[in-house]
Amino acid sequence: MVNFHDKTFHFYLVPKSKKAALISAAVPVEMKGTFEDFDLGVKSGDLTKSVFSNAMNVVFLGIPLIFHETLEVDGSDACHEAMVSGIDLEIKNKQETQ
Numbered sequence: 001m002v003n004f005h006d007k008t009f010h011f012y013l014v015p016k017s018k019k020a021a022l023i024s025a026a027v028p029v030e031m032k033g034t035f036e037d038f039d040l041g042v043k044s045g046d047l048t049k050s051v052f053s054n055a056m057n058v059v060f061l062g063i064p065l066i067f068h069e070t071l072e073v074d075g076s077d078a079c080h081e082a083m084v085s086g087i088d089l090e091i092k093n094k095q096e097t098q
Contacts, residue, residue, distance in 0.1 A: 007035045022062050023054050
């Protein structure tokens with residue numbers, strides 16, 4: 001909100017990430033005051049929420065990434081495995097009976 005009559009403003013800026021990240025430093029910032037004398041700060045609740053969110057991302061997303069095997073981007077290994085192993089006979093029989 002900007003009031004040109006009183007020459008005051010109050011902004012609450014919330015950053016939005018363009019892509020997903022494991023750890024983000026995006027914390028909302030509040031600006032308020034007059035045009036000549038203004039304050040810039042971070043609310044303690046927003047900072048706490050950001051720290052907690054980053055901690056949960058590391059625990060629930062980062063740790064499993066460390067211990068899991070990486071997958072091929074194009075899936076060529078999975079496709080090759082499927083071609084070599086052939087078609088499951090139970091599935092083939094069910095499709096023929098329908």
